[in-house]
Amino acid sequence: MALRQLTDRVWVETEHLGSNNGIVSGGDGRLALVDAPHRPTDAIAWAATVAGLGTPEFLVNTDHHPDHTIGNRWLPGTVVAHRLTRSRLVDAAPTRAYLRDLFAVIDPAAVALVDDYEVRLADVTFDERMELFVGDRRLELHHAPGHTANTILVHVPDEGVLFTGDDVCNLGLPAFLDATVERFFDAIEQARALDFEHLVPGHGDPGGRELLDRHRDLGREIVGRVADARDRGDTREDCSDRIRFEDLIHAGVGGDPGYPDDLVEHFQRRSIEQIFDDLETDPSLRDR
Numbered sequence: 071m072a073l074r075q076l077t078d079r080v081w082v083e084t085e086h087l088g089s090n091n092g093i094v095s096g097g098d099g100r101l102a103l104v105d106a107p108h109r110p111t112d113a114i115a116w117a118a119t120v121a122g123l124g125t126p127e128f129l130v131n132t133d134h135h136p137d138h139t140i141g142n143r144w145l146p147g148t149v150v151a152h153r154l155t156r157s158r159l160v161d162a163a164p165t166r167a168y169l170r171d172l173f174a175v176i177d178p179a180a181v182a183l184v185d186d187y188e189v190r191l192a193d194v195t196f197d198e199r200m201e202l203f204v205g206d207r208r209l210e211l212h213h214a215p216g217h218t219a220n221t222i223l224v225h226v227p228d229e230g231v232l233f234t235g236d237d238v239c240n241l242g243l244p245a246f247l248d249a250t251v252e253r254f255f256d257a258i259e260q261a262r263a264l265d266f267e268h269l270v271p272g273h274g275d276p277g278g279r280e281l282l283d284r285h286r287d288l289g290r291e292i293v294g295r296v297a298d299a300r301d302r303g304d305t306r307e308d309c310s311d312r313i314r315f316e317d318l319i320h321a322g323v324g325g326d327p328g329y330p331d332d333l334v335e336h337f338q339r340r341s342i343e344q345i346f347d348d349l350e351t352d353p354s355l356r357d358r
């Protein structure tokens with residue numbers, strides 16, 4: 071566990087397996103949380119850590135993926151997310167079989183919790199933009215479809231902090247299967263247009279605005295590699311067999327195991343196929 075105080079009123083935990091977990095304090099004992107841990111045992115411990123700083127009024131999910139939403143179950147606060155984050159969790163809730171297999175690898179102590187696990191859905195949703203007020207701090211939530219169609223940015227202007235969800239990561243690239251090439255780059259530019267000093271990525275260490283360029287460059291590199299292979303006549307399947315990108319997001323942390331190898335392999339293959347398909351539709355995307 072590595073809880074870090076980023077500014078006067080913002081804390082970030084970067085060493086949970088899964089998403090970064092943020093805390094914004096309103097200065098009056100009330101808090102807003104950004105994303106929930108993936109491992110149930112982390113979520114239970116996180117609830118205790120958070121309680122040491124105040125009482126969560128809101129819990130914001132930046133997308134619907136399990137590594138941002140599973141832990142909702144063990145955290146208090148009104149859950150706030152994009153409308154599609156809620157509906158996609160309704161349509162494709164993780165099954166108990168999936169959770170049992172996953173927890174057996176990433177959180178064996180949590181397998182016993184699967185039987186009475188229920189997804190905790192958003193209580194409040196929005197489409198384009200929403201403001202949350204906690205004490206004397208304001209959170210601006212912006213729909214910024216990039217990593218997923220429903221990813222949101224969480225801007226805390228008074229702290230100069232931007233939580234980007236997985237629109238920007240700092241541990242290699244996130245899985246691309248819910249993204250499109252066009253949106254991937256658009257979302258980075260949408261983040262760039264906001265005024266902030268500290269960037270909290272969906273995964274990996276916080277930094278400054280330079281993380282925008284680093285993430286864009288990694289995206290350009292992988293799109294370029296798929297485009298080059300396609301130009302040489304490689305098929306979709308060739309590309310998905312051969313091209314791999316750096317993904318430390320799904321690797322273990324602190325001696326604990328990371329995600330099952332077959333899941334990581336699935337993310338890689340589907341990501342490359344998505345990029346290939348987008349380039350088929352519009353080859354000029356390689357120049358983004």
Ligand SMILES: [Zn+2]
Binds near residue numbers: 273
């Ligand atoms: Zn994520």
